[in-house]
Amino acid sequence: MAVRSASEGILSDDNSSKRDELIELLKRSYWMEIETVMSYIANSINPDGVRAQEIIESLQADVQEELGHAQQFASRIKQLYGVVPGSLDFKAEQSYLQPPEHQTDIVHVIKGVIEAETGAIEHYNRIIEFTDGLDYVTQDMVIAILRDEEAHRRLFEGYLREYEVEGLA
Ligand SMILES: [Fe+2]
Numbered sequence: 001m002a003v004r005s006a007s008e009g010i011l012s013d014d015n016s017s018k019r020d021e022l023i024e025l026l027k028r029s030y031w032m033e034i035e036t037v038m039s040y041i042a043n044s045i046n047p048d049g050v051r052a053q054e055i056i057e058s059l060q061a062d063v064q065e066e067l068g069h070a071q072q073f074a075s076r077i078k079q080l081y082g083v084v085p086g087s088l089d090f091k092a093e094q095s096y097l098q099p100p101e102h103q104t105d106i107v108h109v110i111k112g113v114i115e116a117e118t119g120a121i122e123h124y125n126r127i128i129e130f131t132d133g134l135d136y137v138t139q140d141m142v143i144a145i146l147r148d149e150e151a152h153r154r155l156f157e158g159y160l161r162e163y164e165v166e167g168l169a
């Protein structure tokens, strides 16, 4: 007896082209998370100065969270019959999170983190819309990840506010 495909949802044969499109969106998410892990490792170690400590600790914790997000996106790619891409497919995009000229330039790091989180928030909102009525499992996963990114962004906006008040940002 032939194995039957699901007749409803993202795993149905009717939705195979949408599934391919979704896998591409998830691959992009995966790479965004991987690059964020790289950028946050560097920026949790490079900064100098008393005021850098809060940022360092915060980014150290975020590295683990972003890595967890990457693993979730990778698992979902496989569940949808895709293949998690190899490292040669990686293309770096986070120009704004490169090390600053001076390692005491914390504002540069804070603004870079806000930019990275904003990009993630925009892309994940797009996936949530794309999956509506199509793939509630991916949608549920991405909503939970979006919640983390919104919290990260808000935390770093708070850090930036302190520098703005002092006229340093
Ligand atoms: Fe993330």
Ligand SMILES: [Fe+2]
Pocket: 062, 066, 117, 120, 148, 149, 152
């Ligand atoms: Fe994040």
